[in-house]
Amino acid sequence: MTGARSTIAKTTAAIGAAAALAFALAAFTRGPEPEAAPLDVATVATSAGPITVEIASDPATRARGLMYRQTMPRDHGMWFVYPSEAPRAFWMKNTPLPLDIVFVAGDGRVVSIAHDATPFSTDPIPSAAPARFVLEVNAGVADEIGLAPGDRLTLQD
Known part of the structure; x- marks a missing residue:
């Protein structure tokens, strides 16, 4: 036994x-995170031309943002919508794409731009002033289109 x-x-x-x-x-x-459900798409008008954006307007889509995205066309981005203006801070956790992060006041005025945010970084990237909207685009796009604080962006449906 x-x-x-x-x-x-x-x-x-x-x-x-x-x-x-x-x-x-x-x-x-x-493997990578599963694909997120498709978001509404609109256009942000800039002085250099349109940027096609996905709209992140609820807590879940704002929290996910562009995390896990491996590629994004040069003329595309994500437009984050918040219920009111407030100081904002973003990070790049789980985000492999280097991005420019554009903080925008409720009236469409660019208040600050964080250029070439480091992929995967958990360091906070704060706005220089209260923002109601945030535009994320591929790194370098803000400079390529001449975007600067004080410029106006308009969301078009």
């Missing part, structure tokens, strides 16, 4: 170890 118990104990331990290893490997090799 001792030999049978020893074999059962060894088998049980091996199965437990294999299950733990499989679970750990599955967690470690997990």
Whole structure:
């Protein structure tokens, strides 16, 4: 009986170890986050031309933002809408794309721009003044289109 118990104990331990290893490997090799549901799309008018934007207007879409995106066309971005003006701070957690982050007052006036935000950084990126909207575009786009504080942006449906 001792030999049978020893074999059962060894088998049980091996199965437990294999299950733990499989679970750990599955967690470690997990793929990218699932695709988010499609968002409403609009256009932001700039002095240099239009930017096609996805609208992030509720807490869930604002929290996800452009996280996990691997690519984005040069003339596209995301427009974050908040219920009121307030100091804003963004981060780049889980965001592989370098971005320009444009903070915009309720009247459409650009209040500040964070150029070339570092992918995956959890450092806060604050607005220089209260903002109601935030525009995220690929890094370098703000300079390419000549966007500067004081410029006006208009959301068009």
